[in-house]
Amino acid sequence: MTKQRIGLIRVLTTADEKLLNLHGELVMQYFPCFDVVSRCIPDQPEGIHDAETERIAVPKVLALAQEMEREGMDAVIVSCAGDPAVEEASRSLRIPVIGAGRAAASAALVTGLPVGVLGITKVVPEAMSRILGKNLAADAVPEGVESTLDLMKPEGIQALVAAGRFLAGRGARMLVLACTGMSTIGAAGILREKTGIPVIDPVRAQAAAAWTVLG
Amino acid sequence: MTKQRIGLIRVLTTADEKLLNLHGELVMQYFPCFDVVSRCIPDQPEGIHDAETERIAVPKVLALAQEMEREGMDAVIVSCAGDPAVEEASRSLRIPVIGAGRAAASAALVTGLPVGVLGITKVVPEAMSRILGKNLAADAVPEGVESTLDLMKPEGIQALVAAGRFLAGRGARMLVLACTGMSTIGAAGILREKTGIPVIDPVRAQAAAAWTVLG
Numbered sequence: 001m002t003k004q005r006i007g008l009i010r011v012l013t014t015a016d017e018k019l020l021n022l023h024g025e026l027v028m029q030y031f032p033c034f035d036v037v038s039r040c041i042p043d044q045p046e047g048i049h050d051a052e053t054e055r056i057a058v059p060k061v062l063a064l065a066q067e068m069e070r071e072g073m074d075a076v077i078v079s080c081a082g083d084p085a086v087e088e089a090s091r092s093l094r095i096p097v098i099g100a101g102r103a104a105a106s107a108a109l110v111t112g113l114p115v116g117v118l119g120i121t122k123v124v125p126e127a128m129s130r131i132l133g134k135n136l137a138a139d140a141v142p143e144g145v146e147s148t149l150d151l152m153k154p155e156g157i158q159a160l161v162a163a164g165r166f167l168a169g170r171g172a173r174m175l176v177l178a179c180t181g182m183s184t185i186g187a188a189g190i191l192r193e194k195t196g197i198p199v200i201d202p203v204r205a206q207a208a209a210a211w212t213v214l215g
Numbered sequence: 216m217t218k219q220r221i222g223l224i225r226v227l228t229t230a231d232e233k234l235l236n237l238h239g240e241l242v243m244q245y246f247p248c249f250d251v252v253s254r255c256i257p258d259q260p261e262g263i264h265d266a267e268t269e270r271i272a273v274p275k276v277l278a279l280a281q282e283m284e285r286e287g288m289d290a291v292i293v294s295c296a297g298d299p300a301v302e303e304a305s306r307s308l309r310i311p312v313i314g315a316g317r318a319a320a321s322a323a324l325v326t327g328l329p330v331g332v333l334g335i336t337k338v339v340p341e342a343m344s345r346i347l348g349k350n351l352a353a354d355a356v357p358e359g360v361e362s363t364l365d366l367m368k369p370e371g372i373q374a375l376v377a378a379g380r381f382l383a384g385r386g387a388r389m390l391v392l393a394c395t396g397m398s399t400i401g402a403a404g405i406l407r408e409k410t411g412i413p414v415i416d417p418v419r420a421q422a423a424a425a426w427t428v429l430g
Contacts, residue, residue, distance in 0.1 A: 090327050096389075096413055098325055106321040107427040109346060110313055112305050131324060174311075174428075188430050198311055198428050208423040212322040213389075213413050215403050 116172025331387025
């Protein structure tokens with residue numbers, strides 16, 4: 001059977017092939033029926049970390065998505081919980097466009113349980129917050145964590161677990177991770193073990209969403 | 216690795232093992248990491264087909280879900296697009312409860328595209344309609360089709376395709392099937408081919424939802 005081809009967009013600029021392919025490799029490991037090609041946007045070595053860096057990224061993500069459609073991809077995944085340009089790309093492309101944030105929030109909606117959103121930005125990404133609606137019980141950022149690099153230190157993991165427990169204490173019966181960088185450090189597994197509640201991983205969610213939509 | 220155990224609830228009473236296990240077999244085929252046990256509710260040989268048959272099914276589905284939790288299942292799937300008792304079970308159980316309707320509607324939400332809902336009941340199931348919100352562009356029932364048995368006849372397939380085309384004409388850029396019986400006859404594949412737009416299959420969606428939530 002021919003594999004379905006997916007274009008995966010990384011929103012940080014890197015020449016490091018291993019870093020570039022991190023999320024795509026996970027998606028193919030989860031769903032061997034996919035052949036994933038990863039590319040990154042130009043001139044943003046620090047990725048997207050505030051409103052301004054998101055604003056300048058949008059046309060770059062859109063251009064990359066359009067290029068991927070022209071090359072015959074079956075779907076595009078924007079591998080960032082902020083879903084930059086996902087709405088624009090969805091309107092302009094004929095193939096399905098999947099954003100990590102929407103995929104994770106939608107997956108959480110399935111159970112109808114109150115959700116805690118755990119990210120590394122002060123504000124819950126707009127699309128996630130809109131999709132979750134009244135199911136969004138609370139949100140939190142691990143204390144002292146400003147990037148996924150911080151999460152890799154022992155005190156970062158401690159802060160992550162503390163934030164997860166804080167959210168469970170605020171009534172969350174499920175956690176959703178609002179940062180795809182958390183997928184590569186196995187944050188979902190750690191949080192599931194320490195809090196005892198289900199945790200949605202955004203790279204896993206975007207992979208499953210692509211698989212469901214492509215049929 | 217130990218397989219995760221899923222209890223799958225069929226909302227029609229049957230002693231036919233093959234019919235009973237149809238959806239569970241699909242779920243395990245999609246995700247070999249799952250061990251699915253299928254059971255059906257008692258005394259409803261014609262399943263759920265109107266408000267009254269849904270009303271009497273709710274306590275039965277809930278009791279079966281509670282029994283499955285006591286037996287150590289990791290999650291429960293209610294394999295019916297009407298999501299009977301899913302809300303009640305979700306509130307009362309500690310393990311995740313997944314309904315086919317919510318799973319399919321949530322999966323469609325990921326792309327943000329206008330959705331056409333294609334089922335065999337006049338009204339779009341409440342949870343699906345609530346989740347889709349303004350993304351619900353239109354809904355339709357194949358003409359002359361009152362059960363999945365009708366869908367298996369040549370004129371049933373014709374009516375199915377006509378309904379899909381009608382929805383695409385009403386602005387739907389994605390179809391969601393609101394009947395798990397459509398999964399077993401391969402309706403999604405037929406509609407995808409004939410309409411050229413993505414089609415969400417509810418059994419596929421519930422399998423992916425369980426896989427995402429269980430992590």
